[in-house]
Amino acid sequence: MKSLKAALGAAALAxxxxxxxxxxxxLRVLAWEGxxxxxWVKDFTKETGIDVDVVFxxxxxxxxxxxxxxxxxxxxxxxxxxxQLQRYIDADLVKPWDLSxxxxxxQVLPRFQDLSKITGVTRDGKAxxxxxCFDSIGLIYDTDKVKPAPTSMSVLWxxxxxxxxxxxxxxxxxxxxxxxxxGIANPFQLSADQFTAVKAKLLELKPNVLSFYTTADEAxxxxxxxxxxxxxANYGQQQLKAMQKxxxxxxxxxxxxxxxxxxxxxxxTSGAKDPDAAAKWVNFLLDKKIGAQLSERTGFGxxxxxxxxxxxxxxxxxxxxxxxxxxxxxLWNEIKASx
Amino acid sequence: MxxxxxxxxxxxxxxxxxxxxxxIVPLGFVLAPMALFLVYSFFSVDHGxxxxxxxxxxxxxxxxxxxxxxxxxxxxxxxxxxxxxxxLFAFPVAYFLTTLRGRSRYMLLVLLLVPLLMSxxxxxxxxxxxxxxxxxxxxxxxxxxLIDKPSMLFVFNLNAVLxxxxxxxxxxxxxxxxxxxxxxxxxxxxxxxxLGATNAQTFWRVTVPLSLPGTLSAMSFVxxxxxxxxxxxxxxxxxxxFTFGRIIYSQFGTAFNxxxxxxxxxxxxxxxILAIRLGGRLESKHGGAK
Numbered sequence: 001m002k003s004l005k006a007a008l009g010a011a012a013l014a015x016x017x018x019x020x021x022x023x024x025x026x027l028r029v030l031a032w033e034g035x036x037x038x039x040w041v042k043d044f045t046k047e048t049g050i051d052v053d054v055v056f057x058x059x060x061x062x063x064x065x066x067x068x069x070x071x072x073x074x075x076x077x078x079x080x081x082x083x084q085l086q087r088y089i090d091a092d093l094v095k096p097w098d099l100s101x102x103x104x105x106x107q108v109l110p111r112f113q114d115l116s117k118i119t120g121v122t123r124d125g126k127a128x129x130x131x132x133c134f135d136s137i138g139l140i141y142d143t144d145k146v147k148p149a150p151t152s153m154s155v156l157w158x159x160x161x162x163x164x165x166x167x168x169x170x171x172x173x174x175x176x177x178x179x180x181x182x183g184i185a186n187p188f189q190l191s192a193d194q195f196t197a198v199k200a201k202l203l204e205l206k207p208n209v210l211s212f213y214t215t216a217d218e219a220x221x222x223x224x225x226x227x228x229x230x231x232x233a234n235y236g237q238q239q240l241k242a243m244q245k246x247x248x249x250x251x252x253x254x255x256x257x258x259x260x261x262x263x264x265x266x267x268x269t270s271g272a273k274d275p276d277a278a279a280k281w282v283n284f285l286l287d288k289k290i291g292a293q294l295s296e297r298t299g300f301g302x303x304x305x306x307x308x309x310x311x312x313x314x315x316x317x318x319x320x321x322x323x324x325x326x327x328x329x330x331l332w333n334e335i336k337a338s339x
Numbered sequence: 340m341x342x343x344x345x346x347x348x349x350x351x352x353x354x355x356x357x358x359x360x361x362x363i364v365p366l367g368f369v370l371a372p373m374a375l376f377l378v379y380s381f382f383s384v385d386h387g388x389x390x391x392x393x394x395x396x397x398x399x400x401x402x403x404x405x406x407x408x409x410x411x412x413x414x415x416x417x418x419x420x421x422x423x424x425x426x427l428f429a430f431p432v433a434y435f436l437t438t439l440r441g442r443s444r445y446m447l448l449v450l451l452l453v454p455l456l457m458s459x460x461x462x463x464x465x466x467x468x469x470x471x472x473x474x475x476x477x478x479x480x481x482x483x484x485l486i487d488k489p490s491m492l493f494v495f496n497l498n499a500v501l502x503x504x505x506x507x508x509x510x511x512x513x514x515x516x517x518x519x520x521x522x523x524x525x526x527x528x529x530x531x532x533x534l535g536a537t538n539a540q541t542f543w544r545v546t547v548p549l550s551l552p553g554t555l556s557a558m559s560f561v562x563x564x565x566x567x568x569x570x571x572x573x574x575x576x577x578x579x580x581f582t583f584g585r586i587i588y589s590q591f592g593t594a595f596n597x598x599x600x601x602x603x604x605x606x607x608x609x610x611x612i613l614a615i616r617l618g619g620r621l622e623s624k625h626g627g628a629k
Contacts, residue, residue: 163491169573171593211495211577218574221464225471226494326384329594336581337406 026051027277030066030078032264034298035133035285044284050277060084067093073271077278082120082263083321085129094267096126101279104286104304105130110312112303119318121265129265130282133294134301135236135309136261136316137173138254140243145229153181153255156230157201162208164229166219169212171332172322173234173260178202180257180317187260188320195331202335212336220246237309238299254314261316373608380602389597397602407586407603414583415610417501418565422512422558424505429512429557434546436513437520448517455510463574466503470494470575495577503575504565511564512557519553520546551621559618563611583607 027050029036036054045051055075057063063080064087072093080088088094099105099115106113112131116122121129141150145164156165168174178198179187190198210226213219216235220243222228233239233252240252266282268275284290291304301309310316322328381393401407432451436444454462469475470493477489493499523546531541569584576582587607590600 167578206578209578211580212573214573221467222471225468225474227472227489326594326596329589329596333581333586333589333594334406336578336585337410339579 025049025274025277026053027077027274027281028075029054029281030057030063030075031055032057032079032133034294034300035079035264037293037297040285040290040293044281047284048277048280050280052281067269071271072269075269076272076274077281078267078269079132079264080129080267081319082118082129082265083319085120085265085267086321088267089123089128093270094128095270095272095275096128097130097268097282098275098279099127101276102130102283102286104283107288108286108303109306111310111316118263119320121263129267130286131263131265131303132282132285133298134261134263134303134316135238135299136254136259136301136314137177137236138233138252138259140231140233140240140250140252142229143249143251145227149251150230150253151256153177153232153257156208156232157205159208161229163210164227165205165208165210166222166228166231167205167209167212168232168234169214170234171328171335172325174202174332175328176260176319176322177232178205180255180260183257187317189323195327199331199335202332203338206335206338216242220248223248236299237301241299254310254316256315258315258317260319261310263318376601376604376608379598380605382598382601384596384598397599398606400599401602401606410581410586411583411606414566417497417582418504418562420501421504421508421565422562424501425508425512425561426516426554426558428505429509429516430550430554432509433513433517433520436517448513451513452510459507460570462507463503463571466506467575470499470502495575496579497576499575499577500572500580500582503571504568507571508561508564511560515553515557515560516550517553519550523549555618555621559614562614566607566611566614 029052031054033056036052036056041052041054055066057066060081063078063084066074067078067088068091085094105115108131112118115127115129115131116125118131121127121131139150139153139155141155143149146155146161155161156167175190175195175198176187178201179190179194182194182197182201184190184194184198210228211222213222216239219231219239223231223243224246231239231250237252240250243250266278266285268278272278286304288305291302292307294300294302295305295307295309301307306312379389380397381395383390383392383394383396436448436451439447467474471477472489472491472494474494476493477486480486480490481488493502527545527549528541531545532538536544567584569582569588572580572582572585573588583603584607587600587603590596590603594600
């Protein structure tokens with residue numbers, strides 16, 4: 001008797017599972033931690049009746065492996081940054097969005113409204129990425145030591161701060177930001193002459209640098225034990241907030257020549273089963289309340305509601321893939337090796 | 340006939356299996372990866388992907404590019420200095436240990452080795468907070484009035500790398516020196532004293548020469564450990580702490596040039612093997628009698 005009940009129960013459960021799988025209204029999302037919080041997913045399902053399956057990723061390469069591995073068929077929608085998005089478009093792993101299905105895109109912050117003005121999210125007039133989350137790589141300065149507040153990265157070269165600068169140990173970014181400081185319009189595609197100029201400029205930076213750091217924690221520890229005035233803030237607002245929490249008197253600026261910034265977008269995979277459901281998901285997330293929550297929880301900027309990450313007037317330069325990563329890395333080694 | 344063959348089988352196989360078991364670890368986990376490095380060092384990279392056709396361009400680049408050789412020599416010199424310093428500091432400690440008796444000798448030895456249980460990264464962080472511009476050392480010196488503004492002598496430069504590596508590696512030098520000192524029969528020292536030698540004479544003409552094998556293997560030990568290090572220079576070396584290990588590290592990380600990194604690793608491995616052979620050769624020359 002007991003076993004019959006159990007068998008019946010199991011059969012009913014199996015039937016239920018089969019029905020829910022057959023309904024196919026499950027949206028498969030590939031995202032970074034913080035981009036698809038459980039409470040948002042719950043509200044989305046309540047509002048639209050679409051179930052959501054979220055898989056979180058830890059690196060750009062992992063996203064590529066997952067999407068490329070299934071030729072886009074394992075997921076419907078994914079979060080990817082502008083620089084990375086290009087190779088997905090090249091490989092036909094993503095499809096353009098139907099913007100009429102995402103009305104909230106018209107309500108986003110002014111900077112993000114015209115997608116054609118954002119390098120990398122459109123191609124041939126079609127929108128492949130819907131901007132969602134971003135942060136700038138600005139400058140953190142000690143408010144007691146640096147007066148008045150700096151406005152440009154050129155302050156890093158000021159001899160007054162010799163030995164008080166913390167720089168970041170990454171050739172790619174260092175060439176890009178120095179190119180911006182030198183007034184080069186496209187810091188991601190440097191010509192041979194521009195390479196020479198940027199390298200010379202970076203060599204001049206060395207005497208001012210106390211050390212090159214790699215993690216935000218490391219920078220904080222060096223700051224606490226040394227006389228540091230300026231930090232090239234690879235980790236943006238998160239880094240600033242962690243330093244302020246540790247009691248440091250520091251502030252953050254986005255340089256006037258433009259600050260390198262990363263931008264994550266929602267993209268529609270070529271294997272998406274239900275593009276409309278994916279569009280509903282993106283539309284749902286482009287909401288002022290969710291945007292504010294995203295910024296509050298992660299410290300990153302969102303595209304729907306104003307945050308401390310960027311003023312409308314700040315010039316943000318969206319990161320692109322660079323002309324020759326190997327060359328930049330080799331030159332960076334040469335700069336570090338010189339005495 | 341077939342019976343006897345069946346009996347002989349396991350007997351003949353057992354030594355083979357034992358040999359296989361003995362060789363499989365060094366062959367599979369040491370020699371094979373190193374051979375792989377050697378093979379990779381003859382490949383090249385084009386637009387982010389490895390080209391699998393043999394070339395010596397990586398080695399040509401190492402010997403002709405003005406960047407790599409100076410860094411290489413600078414790193415060798417640095418590590419030699421670390422090895423010398425470690426031995427200088429470790430010798431008195433090891434000597435003192437041999438003068439202790441019984442349990443206290445080994446208690447102290449274990450205490451000296453305790454730092455090895457601690458994570459290497461934590462130790463570097465600790466050293467960094469001691470050496471910083473506002474670090475413990477500078478604050479202490481300022482408080483005692485020995486200096487009137489923070490000294491930058493040991494802050495984010497090669498001196499800091501030298502000091503940190505020495506502090507981290509001293510335990511590795513103490514042990515071999517202690518072992519070689521311990522092996523010197525007391526009778527030799529007594530005989531020296533009986534023949535009228537002063538303590539200093541006995542020390543310089545009996546103890547030191549007989550401890551040479553241990554001292555030399557301590558030096559090659561420390562040198563080898565120091566030259567492979569890529570973290571310490573990065574963490575305490577500041578803008579001048581760029582060493583050979585850092586270059587190799589960058590080839591596997593940001594540069595994504597594995598073949599060139601492999602070629603540099605092969606060169607480093609050659610230096611390490613040479614250092615070990617040199618230590619071993621001198622050791623057998625001086626201590627061969629025993």
